Amino acid sequence: xxxxxxxxxxxxxxxxxxxxxxTTRIEQNEVVVVIGPSGSGKSTFLRCLNxxxxxxxxxxxxxxxxxxxxxxxxxxxxxxxxxFQRFNLFPHMKVIDNITLAPKLVRNIQPDxxxxxxxNLLEKVNLSDKAESFPEQLSGGQxxxxxxxxxxxxxxxxxxxxxPTSALDPxxxxxxxxxxxxxxxxxxxxxxxxxxxxxxxxxxDRVIFMDDGLLIEENTPDELFNNPQHPRTQAFxxxxx
Amino acid sequence: xxxxxDLVISSVPxxxxxxxxxxxxxxxxxxxxxxxxxLAALLRLTKGPFRYLASIYVDFMRGTPLLVQIxxxxxxxxxxxxxxxxxxxxxxxxxxxxxxxxxxxxxxYVAEIVRAGIQAVEKGxxxxxxxxxxxxxxxxxxxxxxxxxxxIVPPLGxxxxxxxxxxxxxxxxxxxxxxxxxxxIVGRTFRPFEVYFVVAILYLIMTVTISRIVSILxxxxxxxx
Ligand SMILES: Nc1ncnc2c1ncn2[C@@H]1O[C@H](COP(=O)(O)OP(=O)(O)OP(=O)(O)O)[C@@H](O)[C@H]1O
Ligand SMILES: [Mg+2]
Numbered sequence: 001x002x003x004x005x006x007x008x009x010x011x012x013x014x015x016x017x018x019x020x021x022x023t024t025r026i027e028q029n030e031v032v033v034v035i036g037p038s039g040s041g042k043s044t045f046l047r048c049l050n051x052x053x054x055x056x057x058x059x060x061x062x063x064x065x066x067x068x069x070x071x072x073x074x075x076x077x078x079x080x081x082x083x084f085q086r087f088n089l090f091p092h093m094k095v096i097d098n099i100t101l102a103p104k105l106v107r108n109i110q111p112d113x114x115x116x117x118x119x120n121l122l123e124k125v126n127l128s129d130k131a132e133s134f135p136e137q138l139s140g141g142q143x144x145x146x147x148x149x150x151x152x153x154x155x156x157x158x159x160x161x162x163x164p165t166s167a168l169d170p171x172x173x174x175x176x177x178x179x180x181x182x183x184x185x186x187x188x189x190x191x192x193x194x195x196x197x198x199x200x201x202x203x204x205d206r207v208i209f210m211d212d213g214l215l216i217e218e219n220t221p222d223e224l225f226n227n228p229q230h231p232r233t234q235a236f237x238x239x240x241x
Numbered sequence: 242x243x244x245x246x247d248l249v250i251s252s253v254p255x256x257x258x259x260x261x262x263x264x265x266x267x268x269x270x271x272x273x274x275x276x277x278x279x280l281a282a283l284l285r286l287t288k289g290p291f292r293y294l295a296s297i298y299v300d301f302m303r304g305t306p307l308l309v310q311i312x313x314x315x316x317x318x319x320x321x322x323x324x325x326x327x328x329x330x331x332x333x334x335x336x337x338x339x340x341x342x343x344x345x346x347x348x349x350y351v352a353e354i355v356r357a358g359i360q361a362v363e364k365g366x367x368x369x370x371x372x373x374x375x376x377x378x379x380x381x382x383x384x385x386x387x388x389x390x391x392x393i394v395p396p397l398g399x400x401x402x403x404x405x406x407x408x409x410x411x412x413x414x415x416x417x418x419x420x421x422x423x424x425x426i427v428g429r430t431f432r433p434f435e436v437y438f439v440v441a442i443l444y445l446i447m448t449v450t451i452s453r454i455v456s457i458l459x460x461x462x463x464x465x466x
Contacts, residue, residue, distance in 0.1 A: 052368055078374025088369035092387050101383065102373035147369075154373055 001064060003028050003158060003189055004049060009058035011044050018044045020213035021058070026158070026191060031184045033200040033221070034193045036210035037236060042193040045210065046160050049191070050080045063157070078106050081151030085163040087143040089135035089150070095122070096131040099150045107154065114153075121149040125179050141172030145179055152183075159183065161192040197241065201225060209233045248435045252426050256436075259422030260443045266336075266418060267405045270343035271351075274404070275397070277344065278351025283381070285356060295352070302349030308410050311342040315414045339411040347404050354396045358389035391462050398455030402448045419443060 002025035011019040018041045026032055034042050047053040049060060051073045060067045067076050090098050099118035103109040109117070122128050125145035135143055144164055151159060161180065165173040177199050184190055184203045194200065200207050201221045208218040209230070217230045225241070228234045284295035302310070315338040319326045326334050362385050370380040412421035423440040427433045 050372055052372060072376075074371070074374045074376050077372055080372070082369075082372035084365060084369065086365055088363075088365040090366065090369070090384055090388075092391075102370075102375060105379055105383070106374040151373070 001028075002026060002061075003063060004191075005059070005061035006049070007059040007061065009045070009048060009060070010056045011041070011048055011053060012056045018213050019048065019055075022210075022213075022215050024208065024215060024218065026189065029187045029189055030206065031188075031190045031192070031204045032206050032208060033204040034191065034208045034210060035195070035197075035200065035236075036216075040210045041213045042210055043162050046082075046162050046191060046193055049158075049160060050077050050082060052082075074106070078102070078154050079157045081154060081156035081159045083144070083147050083151055083159065083161045083164045085166050087135075087140070087147045087167070089143055089147055091135050093134075094131070095127070095133050095135065095138070095146050098135070098146060099153045102150070103153050118149070118153055121152055122146075124152075124182075125149045126175070139172060140168045141175045144168065144172075144176045148176075148179055148183075158189045158191065161190065161194065163193050163195070165194065165196060195240070197225070209236065211236065245432055245435050248430060248432050249439055252423075252430075252436055252439055255426060256419060256422050256439055256443055259417055259419035260447065262416070263405065263408055263418040264447065266339055266343060266411065266416075267401065267408050269340050270347050270408070271397075271401050271404060273340070273344035274347030274351045274400075277348030278353075279355050281348060281352035282355035282359065285352070286359065298345075299349045299352050302346050303353075307342070307346050307407055308413060310346055311339065311411055311414060314338045314342045335411075335414050335416040338414060339408075339416050343404060343408060343411070346407075347400065350400050350403075351397065354393055354400060355389065357396075358391075358393035359385055361392045362388045394459055394462060395455065398451060398458075401451050401455075405447055405451070406444065 004026040006022055006024050006026075009019055009022040010017070022045060034045065036042050044053055048055045051060075051067060051069060054069045062076060062079070067073075089095075090101070093101065096115060096118050099121060100109075100111070100114040103114045103117065104111060119128065119131060122131055125148055127142060127145055127149070130138060130142060130146070135146070138146065148159075148164075164180070165176050168176065173196070177196060180190070180192070180199070181203050192199070192204070204221050206218055207221045207224045209216045209224065209228075209232075211232050217224065217228065217233045219229075224233070225237065228237055281295040281298055284291045285299075286292075315335065318338070319334075330337060366384050366388065367380050370384040371377070375383070408418060409420040411418060412424065415421065417425070419440055423436050426436045430436065
């Protein structure tokens with residue numbers, strides 16, 4: 001059974017038709033990379049999956065049941081971690097509190113246990129010494145790794161990444177991609193919007209190419225990069241590779 | 242030119258009594274104003290019909306003179322409740338009326354301050370909180386309001402100062418705050434210059450003190466930003 005199924009997903013912002021019928025399935029443990037030109041709807045697609053944007057029509061099926069936008073969306077969202085381009089750490093909280101807030105509040109984890117788990121996660125993203133720092137005291141790459149740890153603290157079943165390295169200085173991209181790679185190796189189901197084609201080739205099971213609100217082509221990274229079928233995919237890849 | 246320093250000195254004790262009442266009035270009114278204003282600001286952010294009620298409240302209070310609002314409460318409420326107020330509160334009715342009028346007036350300005358403070362928090366903050374599974378209410382309480390608070394403190398200090406000065410309007414309902422005390426002394430001494438000079442200085446001392454406290458608070462809040 002697919003963990004997420006997307007059926008004929010449409011999203012309009014007033015007159016602007018951004019997603020024009022996306023249908024795809026995300027399997028358990030799969031790492032899917034989404035690529036496409038700017039404005040093609042990649043972020044909107046990702047944000048519809050956890051209902052930060054409410055789809056105009058179509059279905060998102062999570063673990064076999066259709067998500068209803070009128071039910072408690074927080075019940076669904078807690079199962080899907082999200083990492084943003086601009087990190088969005090909570091600036092008024094220490095790193096450890098950023099990580100433990102949601103487990104304590106949403107999952108009712110005891111504070112001392114939440115802290116213990118939070119410290120383990122910080123160790124995993126190589127930031128053990130930063131627990132007591134405030135976000136502004138960290139570099140971009142460090143902030144993004146905290147953001148990943150914060151999302152993981154909810155023990156999500158899927159991780160959504162929206163251009164997690166695009167706001168980083170080049171020398172910090174590697175440390176974030178490394179964390180994402182080890183996460184993929186552990187079997188985390190991941191959907192990653194990125195321009196890092198190296199990551200897509202090396203880590204992903206499947207690459208989706210989107211253009212103008214449509215899923216144009218999806219395939220293994222080898223096939224998609226070396227043997228793109230659709231002229232739009234060919235045109236896009238010839239520009240970026 | 243004669244400036245009666247002796248009058249300045251002899252009027253101080255009575256004026257200090259008035260200043261104390263001014264401080265009490267303003268502090269109580271700002272306290273209730275913050276509660277009312279925060280409620281109104283949150284209501285304005287909801288989708289239901291209460292949002293319009295909150296807007297009407299804010300527009301009415303900001304669009305009409307405070308003096309008229311004071312009269313509506315002070316004279317108006319007794320007149321529609323049978324021409325009289327209960328004997329148990331008749332003595333303190335001016336004080337109660339003043340507190341009510343100043344509180345609901347201040348609440349409207351605070352509502353705008355709180356709303357602006359909430360809107361100044363980046364959208365990514367609530368998205369991050371929601372994506373972690375927090376409810377909209379938890380997001381407001383743990384993520385948005387604490388950050389909005391930092392944007393709110395400086396204008397709230399200004400509102401406190403404005404209200405402290407505007408509270409002089411309640412002298413019109415014979416409440417013996419600072420200005421009213423001044424009027425009484427002038428009535429006895431016929432020396433308006435000296436008396437109102439001391440009144441002005443006392444207001445200045447109070448407003449400068451508030452400014453200082455607010456900037457200390459601001460600096461505290463900036464730690465750990
Ligand atoms: N909240 C919104 N309101 C109105 N229009 C929006 C909104 N969010 C996105 N759009 C529009 O939808 C289109 C797709 O945006 P989206 O952010 O999904 O593209 P993207 O593929 O992620 O682009 P990029 O690579 O630049 O991040 C764009 O034209 C954008 O302006
Ligand atoms: Mg995007």
